[in-house]
Amino acid sequence: MSIQDYHEFLDQILIPEHVLQNRIRELGAAISRDYAGKDLMLICILRGGVMFLTDLMRAITVPHSIDFMAVSSYGVGARSSHGEVRITLDLRSSVEGRNLLLVEDIIDSGHTIAAVIDLLKTRRPASLRVCTLLDKAERREADVPIDYRGFVIPNKFVFGYGLDMDEHYRNLPFVGVARPDKILPPD
Numbered sequence: 001m002s003i004q005d006y007h008e009f010l011d012q013i014l015i016p017e018h019v020l021q022n023r024i025r026e027l028g029a030a031i032s033r034d035y036a037g038k039d040l041m042l043i044c045i046l047r048g049g050v051m052f053l054t055d056l057m058r059a060i061t062v063p064h065s066i067d068f069m070a071v072s073s074y075g076v077g078a079r080s081s082h083g084e085v086r087i088t089l090d091l092r093s094s095v096e097g098r099n100l101l102l103v104e105d106i107i108d109s110g111h112t113i114a115a116v117i118d119l120l121k122t123r124r125p126a127s128l129r130v131c132t133l134l135d136k137a138e139r140r141e142a143d144v145p146i147d148y149r150g151f152v153i154p155n156k157f158v159f160g161y162g163l164d165m166d167e168h169y170r171n172l173p174f175v176g177v178a179r180p181d182k183i184l185p186p187d
């Protein structure tokens with residue numbers, strides 16, 4: 001598979017690169033205001049959130065640290081999480097007493113982030129907020145408080161800008177809607 005092949009999977013570009021980048025600068029400015037003088041730790045959920053994290057970090061002007069978690073909810077080809085979430089990589093740092101900001105690519109049913117929030121709360125952080133680039137609000141099943149939100153998007157499968165289509169095309173600089181006939185059926 002090469003980068004050119006994405007055209008055959010792309011229905012339309014939903015959020016072009018410059019729109020993404022402008023919004024991320026706004027989010028970074030808001031986060032910088034809210035966390036002025038506080039010790040901030042960004043927690044990125046691998047792998048979809050990586051591209052958003054690295055751009056968001058550059059838009060945040062207050063000192064902060066980063067750490068990573070990996071969670072598995074979707075297998076290749078599966079298109080919905082069923083509330084069954086496994087932590088496959090845990091944080092390296094202790095979060096007790098820290099101000100945590102979870103950085104997610106997309107919140108869909110909300111089960112993934114809800115499970116991560118439940119786990120992190122048991123470790124007694126000073127505060128815990130959520131920043132998601134994309135919010136598929138229509139699909140929400142779990143009640144998740146979202147403190148910073150890039151874009152509300154329609155209930156369509158999207159890829160690019162960190163989000164994969166069966167592990168490919170995370171490198172695209174825009175968010176695109178997948179052609180419905182190209183999406184694999186769930187497991």
Ligand code: IMP
Nearest residue numbers: 048081107108109110111112157158163
């Ligand atoms: P949730 O638990 O249903 O909220 O699922 C969240 C996770 O599902 C995200 O972190 C993504 O990895 C994945 N996901 C949900 N919708 C999409 C999509 O449209 N494209 C790619 N990945 C998605």
Ligand code: MG
Nearest residue numbers: 047048049105
């Ligand atoms: Mg993800």
